[in-house]
Amino acid sequence: MRPWNFSAGPSALPLEVLQQAAEEMTDWHGSGMSVMEMSHRGKQFTQIRNEAEADLRELLAVPEDYEVLFMQGGATAENAIVPLNLIGRRSSGKADYILSGIWSNKSHKEAERYGDIAVAASSGSEIMLDGQTQSPWTWFPAVDSWQLRSDASYLHLCSNETIGGVEFSAWPDMAALGAPDVPLVADASSHFLSRTIDFSKASMVYAGAQKNAGPAGVTVVIVRKELVGHAMPTCPSAFDYANVAGADSMFNTPPTYAIYIAGLVFKWLQRQGGVEAIEAANIAKAEALYSYLDTSDFYLSRVHVGSRSRMNVPFFLRDESLNSNFLAQADAAGLMQLKGHKSVGGMRASIYNAVPMEGVQALISYMQDFERRYG
Numbered sequence: 001m002r003p004w005n006f007s008a009g010p011s012a013l014p015l016e017v018l019q020q021a022a023e024e025m026t027d028w029h030g031s032g033m034s035v036m037e038m039s040h041r042g043k044q045f046t047q048i049r050n051e052a053e054a055d056l057r058e059l060l061a062v063p064e065d066y067e068v069l070f071m072q073g074g075a076t077a078e079n080a081i082v083p084l085n086l087i088g089r090r091s092s093g094k095a096d097y098i099l100s101g102i103w104s105n106k107s108h109k110e111a112e113r114y115g116d117i118a119v120a121a122s123s124g125s126e127i128m129l130d131g132q133t134q135s136p137w138t139w140f141p142a143v144d145s146w147q148l149r150s151d152a153s154y155l156h157l158c159s160n161e162t163i164g165g166v167e168f169s170a171w172p173d174m175a176a177l178g179a180p181d182v183p184l185v186a187d188a189s190s191h192f193l194s195r196t197i198d199f200s201k202a203s204m205v206y207a208g209a210q211k212n213a214g215p216a217g218v219t220v221v222i223v224r225k226e227l228v229g230h231a232m233p234t235c236p237s238a239f240d241y242a243n244v245a246g247a248d249s250m251f252n253t254p255p256t257y258a259i260y261i262a263g264l265v266f267k268w269l270q271r272q273g274g275v276e277a278i279e280a281a282n283i284a285k286a287e288a289l290y291s292y293l294d295t296s297d298f299y300l301s302r303v304h305v306g307s308r309s310r311m312n313v314p315f316f317l318r319d320e321s322l323n324s325n326f327l328a329q330a331d332a333a334g335l336m337q338l339k340g341h342k343s344v345g346g347m348r349a350s351i352y353n354a355v356p357m358e359g360v361q362a363l364i365s366y367m368q369d370f371e372r373r374y375g
């Protein structure tokens with residue numbers, strides 16, 4: 001059996017997808033070519049791309065008035081590409097950002113180069129929640145605390161902070177917050193396709209594929225059509241959503257192999273019963289792990305209960321001197337890449353779509369066993 005892989009990204013892919021890619025590696029569907037060797041404008045790759053888009057639209061019920069773009073540069077490049085494309089939508093030149101951890105802070109910092117950027121809310125301080133002190137970046141700012149500018153071009157947030165393990169799910173109606181013309185834009189990289197998306201609330205989501213949707217190299221952008229076509233004159237042509245959309249994501253050579261593998265992941269998801277089915281599985285996985293953490297005197301989760309990510313679960317051994325021992329024995333037991341991000345410390349289990357309940361159970365069993373031996 002393969003070891004269980006808890007990497008935060010690039011991360012585990014479904015074994016079936018890897019096996020199919022291996023079978024098709026040198027000769028895709030009798031074409032005599034690997035997908036890597038095909039012209040991106042040929043009929044075979046056009047079919048691969050079109051099916052990937054159609055399957056993704058079906059999986060997430062993407063409305064007709066949204067573009068689905070396959071881009072490059074990762075979510076990091078989108079930190080610049082988003083303001084370059086959207087700030088010019090309104091004469092104010094303003095955009096608002098919610099800060100909830102490392103990734104949203106990076107987005108905010110990059111955007112400051114392009115306009116009048118304000119922080120609408122931040123979790124970068126200690127707070128009392130449910131009678132407990134929450135440290136910075138372990139909670140998500142409540143919607144009713146957001147300070148919005150109604151003339152902003154957009155509001156940006158990170159809907160799943162991969163490093164802090166903080167997830168946002170209660171997407172508000174911007175009209176009810178007094179900002180009906182402010183579209184909500186989310187970096188959804190690390191929970192994309194783990195749950196449904198309410199496109200009546202989200203005007204744009206983007207995601208680097210390598211967390212939950214495929215290999216590194218392709219960034220998926222789903223954007224309401226009316227937001228496209230307002231790029232600043234200085235926006236690089238290849239990053240202008242209007243150019244990318246107008247050319248069916250082939251303004252220049254797209255990351256063909258990454259799109260092909262992501263397409264195989266989409267078909268795998270359909271075979272699992274779609275996003276609703278995988279979301280139910282993800283809820284069960286997260287519940288199993290958090291409820292174990294919460295009942296243990298040996299481990300703990302520091303993220304506020306209402307903001308805990310279903311995908312990325314940072315946790316700590318109360319006795320941190322056991323950390324390297326825990327990791328070494330986990331590795332030997334076939335539980336890989338559990339070391340926490342250096343800025344947070346401790347451990348982090350990323351339990352993306354491709355890590356089934358069986359993998360989570362294997363992790364919990366190992367943790368129980370370790371606790372019995374060292375607790």
Ligand SMILES: *Cc1c(COP(=O)(O)O)cnc(C)c1O
Nearest residue numbers: 074075076077103162189190208
């Ligand atoms: C990984 C990650 C990024 C950065 O992705 P790159 O592909 O390295 O640019 C940005 N945002 C979130 C939420 C992430 O998880």
